[in-house]
Amino acid sequence: MDGKQNRLRVLVVGNHKLVCQSIVHILQDAGPIEACAASFSDFTRFGGSDVDVAVCVIAPETSLEDIEEVVQDLRGTWNDAKIACLFLESKDATMVAAVRAGATGIIDESIALGVSFPIDLLKQLTRVADGEFVCSSQVANRLARFHSRDAGTSTRGETLTHREHDVLCLLSEGRTNRDIAARLLLSEHTVRTHLRGIMQKLHVTNRVQAAALAWKGNLSLEVTKEKR
Numbered sequence: 001m002d003g004k005q006n007r008l009r010v011l012v013v014g015n016h017k018l019v020c021q022s023i024v025h026i027l028q029d030a031g032p033i034e035a036c037a038a039s040f041s042d043f044t045r046f047g048g049s050d051v052d053v054a055v056c057v058i059a060p061e062t063s064l065e066d067i068e069e070v071v072q073d074l075r076g077t078w079n080d081a082k083i084a085c086l087f088l089e090s091k092d093a094t095m096v097a098a099v100r101a102g103a104t105g106i107i108d109e110s111i112a113l114g115v116s117f118p119i120d121l122l123k124q125l126t127r128v129a130d131g132e133f134v135c136s137s138q139v140a141n142r143l144a145r146f147h148s149r150d151a152g153t154s155t156r157g158e159t160l161t162h163r164e165h166d167v168l169c170l171l172s173e174g175r176t177n178r179d180i181a182a183r184l185l186l187s188e189h190t191v192r193t194h195l196r197g198i199m200q201k202l203h204v205t206n207r208v209q210a211a212a213l214a215w216k217g218n219l220s221l222e223v224t225k226e227k228r
Contacts, residue, residue, distance in 0.1 A: 020038065
């Protein structure tokens with residue numbers, strides 16, 4: 001990103017404002033970014049500011065109800081902003097609560113504990129700001145398995161085209177749109193189009209729910225071998 005007007009604008013919120021401020025300082029050292037910190041109780045004072053991504057820092061003691069409430073409040077305050085949740089301790093139920101509330105970035109503690117945390121986090125937040133659902137392959141598999149316990153028993157994969165089936169199989173592995181496009185020799189725009197078709201046919205609203213149905217329906221996790 002070049003120029004101040006193109007800097008990623010990030011608001012970091014959480015129960016512990018000092019932790020949020022530390023994340024802000026780390027992000028500012030990682031690349032071109034404008035960031036500030038707030039607690040769950042006072043982030044609405046930034047409501048007049050432009051925000052690309054709101055990062056919700058989830059401490060281990062945060063309840064499911066609080067996660068859903070704060071994510072929904074963030075979405076209500078900034079209609080155009082994307083929401084990412086950074087988990088200091090990831091649990092399946094809390095991550096699912098964040099997705100259900102509308103978070104499109106699920107960042108587990110493996111990023112926070114990694115030596116390349118600043119640049120990895122900045123890259124993930126940039127992808128979230130670009131409208132991509134972001135999580136690691138490990139998190140995607142955990143969420144899919146969690147969702148599969150509550151998913152319907154019918155197999156809906158028979159309504160998909162061969163290409164949609166291939167995209168869904170790779171999605172179930174936790175791959176990003178870019179990974180899927182490279183694997184199937186497609187453009188990212190085409191992958192997004194296929195994903196919209198998949199979600200419409202499966203009657204789901206996000207990538208995690210689509211992946212859950214792939215697990216529940218015992219769809220093959222191998223990409224079909226037909227000629228491209």
